[in-house]
Amino acid sequence: MTDIKLTDVPQEVKKRSLEPDANTIYDVIVIGGGPAGMTACVYLARKKMSVLLISNDFGGQVLWTSEIENYMGYQYIMGRELAQKFTEQVNSFPIAVRVPDEVIAVEQDEHLFLVQTKYEGNYKGQAVIIASGKQPRILDIPKERELTGRGVSYCATCDAPLYAGKDAAIIGGANSAIWAAIDLKKVARKVYLIVRSKIKADHILVERIDQEANVEQLIGYIPIEIKGKDRVESLVIKNTKTDEIKELSVQGIFVEAGLIPNTGFLRDMVKTNERNEIIVACNCETSEGGVFACGDVTNVSDKQIIIACGEGAKAALSAYRYIIEKK
Ligand SMILES: Cc1cc2nc3c(=O)[nH]c(=O)nc-3n(C[C@H](O)[C@H](O)[C@H](O)COP(=O)(O)OP(=O)(O)OC[C@H]3O[C@@H](n4cnc5c(N)ncnc54)[C@H](O)[C@@H]3O)c2cc1C
Known part of the structure; x- marks a missing residue:
């Protein structure tokens, strides 16, 4: 058995990512730089495929x-930290990286896919891997859009520290x-948890807030309006059974009302289910060849x-086989 010493692991990984090129026909264009897309990139690069990653962010x-x-x-x-480690691994391979940018359309032209980005024009690929994940569902109530970033947040991890000593409401009952x-x-000084019907989160997590004096669970309520001129000042909620209205004085509102798939840019190119998720076979093929x-x-x-x-790895290996068979 070979003895692996920690000193054998390179301490500093050399960055080898490439500039994207609009004239290159990439073997595979990966859309989305979350865990799925980044894993797919690494697998493809190790198969010596030419790869372009386009994503809003790394992580x-x-x-x-x-x-x-x-x-x-x-x-x-x-x-x-985990996102950073994934990013370093992607950057250690010769992968063309277009981050940050957003894919706004994917079109098929003969045997190629044209991937249109918001800021840098079109890129061409022989196959495409969609790894665009999900985004938060909005509440669609008055003042939500206007006050987003001014008290309304969709990322507690990012924004919770801004509410030190303040009062905040969270909308949702899942993990x-x-x-x-x-x-x-x-x-925060006070946290209201607004839940429509019942808490559907893992017990191990719920236990961590059950006994907290500064967390008040308001079960059976829905948000109906946000109030505030330049920043959030209060949240109006309604009891779903009695129609009772309450106005909570809060400075922060965290929307945790579930996630929706990022598929808008595909415009019906592939089949989706009733939740708008892309339907895949167990090898990550979609209804469209090469996607x-x-x-x-x-x-x-x-x-x-x-x-x-794991799914990113599978998609990459399937795309690899597709390209090899095509060549
Ligand atoms: C608050 C929270 C806590 C979680 N905790 C855990 C946990 O503890 N353990 C666990 O295993 N999982 C956890 N998860 C779930 C986990 O994060 C996801 O399952 C995982 O990130 C999915 O990876 P993905 O690559 O499929 O999609 P995503 O992570 O959603 O990544 C999608 C990527 O695509 C990009 N993108 C989207 N649309 C476009 C476009 N049009 N153009 C370019 N780029 C685009 C996005 O910017 C993003 O980089 C948690 C999720 C949340 C929200």
Whole structure:
């Protein structure tokens, strides 16, 4: 058996990422730089495919996560730290990287895919991997849009520290809402948890807020209006059974009302299910030849980092086989 010493692991990884080139026909264009997309990039680069990664950011939802305890190899790691490690791994391969940018359309032209970005024109690829994940669902109530970034937030991990000593409300009853409450209870004076019907989060998480004096759970309420001139001043909620109205004086509102798949830019190119998730076969093929999808944007049953990484690896290997057979 070979003895592996820690000193054998390179301490500083050389950055080898490439500038994107609009004249190159890439083997594969990966859309989305979350766990699924970044894993796909690494797998493709190791197969010597020419790869272009286009993403709004490096990390995706992992950037909104504070503590991670279920990614193998790390008993405990902060989301930003894990995202940083993924990014370093991507950058250690000769992958063309267009981050930050946003894909606004994907079109098929003969045997090629044209991927249009918001800021840098079009790129060409022989295959595409969609790894665009999910984004927060909005509440669609008065003043939500106007006051986004001025008290209304969709990322407790990012913004909780801004509410030190203040009062805040969280809307939602799933894991992400409870994580928001865990983050906020440490800094805020008072935290209201507004839940429509019942809490649907993991018991182990709920236990962490159940006994907290500064967390008030308001079950059976929905938000109906946000008030405030330049910043959030209050949240109006309604009891779903009695129609009773309450106005909570808060400076922060954290929307944790679920996530929706980022598929708008595909404009019906591939088949989706009733939740607008891309339908994939178990090898990550979509309904369109040459288009593969992986991670949270798809109909895979569970949405987790380790699952997104595994799906990203599968999508890359399927895309690789597709390209080899085509050549
Ligand atoms: C608050 C919270 C806590 C969580 N905690 C955990 C946890 O503890 N453990 C765990 O395993 N999982 C956790 N998850 C779930 C996990 O983060 C996701 O399952 C995982 O990030 C999905 O990876 P993905 O690559 O499929 O998608 P995402 O992470 O959503 O990444 C999608 C990427 O695509 C980019 N993108 C989207 N649209 C476009 C476009 N049009 N053009 C260019 N780029 C685009 C995005 O910017 C992003 O980089 C948590 C999620 C949340 C929200």
